[in-house]
Amino acid sequence: MDLLETRQLRYFEAVAEEQHFGRAAERLGMAQPPLSRAIRDLERQLGVQLLVRTSRRVALTPAGRILLGEARIALDAVATAGNRTRHAGRDVPALRLALKADHDAGLLPKLLDAFDVLPVELLLGGYGEQVPALHDGRADVALVTTPFDERGLDSEPLVTGPRLVALAASDPLAARTSLRLPDLAGRLLPWGSPAEQGLPKPPFEHHEPLDHSQIFSLIEVGSTVWFLPVWLADRFARPGIAYRPVGGLEPATLTVAWPARSRSAAVAAFVRTVQQIARDTAPYDNRFPLSHRALAD
Known part of the structure; x- marks a missing residue:
């Protein structure tokens, strides 16, 4: 069997992750027909079906799931080899x-x-x-x-320190000296806020991660609350935002x-x-x- 090429793995990874040939082709910056042909050629080369195709989406077969995991490992290894080699060759x-x-x-x-x-x-x-x-x-x-x-x-x-909740200074909860997690039930957290919070990300209208200025602007108008390490709160002292300790919240x-x-x-x-x-x-x-x-x- 011929060896697989990184190009083939990149194509397959895009289709598998997008679950749609059109979106995958757009992500790869190519037309859809050659992408479809490349995946069919890959299946013939391997002798297995990788995808189940419908009119609306594609789904991975068991063999496809295996290839996706291995493709990610291989592509990461190739990227790592290139990055480390370039770094080692710097003047x-x-x-x-x-x-x-x-x-x-x-x-x-x-x-x-x-x-x-x-x-x-x-x-x-x-x-x-x-x-x-x-x-x-x-x-x-x-x-x-x-x-x-x-x-x-x-x-x-x-460094270890408490996590705080940032909320609008006008929020009634800001009048308390400390809070507990049940007090904040149902409050929206900004999509794309720190993964290190260890908290689930609820739905949010933005589809891209927010930067600090956007998050704090939303907090000031009462649209969201945010859990953050105390050292980050130090950097962003704003009159419209109150920081409060939260009982039961793990330190950072x-x-x-x-x-x-x-x-x-x-x-x-x-x-x-x-x-x-x-x-x-x-x-x-x-x-x-x-x-x-x-x-x-």
């Missing part, structure tokens, strides 16, 4: 740090000053993009907030993570440096969750 080496802006618990400025093994290149991304960047070789190390998918990664905790831990297979001396030095800065700074402490300035408004 000026650097340590690539993935993080979400404002989610460093105040450690980043001191960290950049203290770490002198290699230049640090910041890879700023949206919520949930840091772990994939570690897996596919775009980043060497990341700052992420628990919980996150730790498979294939090593990690060390840095900022963590440094890196690929478990990494043998980089620079990564090891970075981890030691950021751990020392976190110990020296100790900006948030669960022993005093109610004394923090983010709660006093």
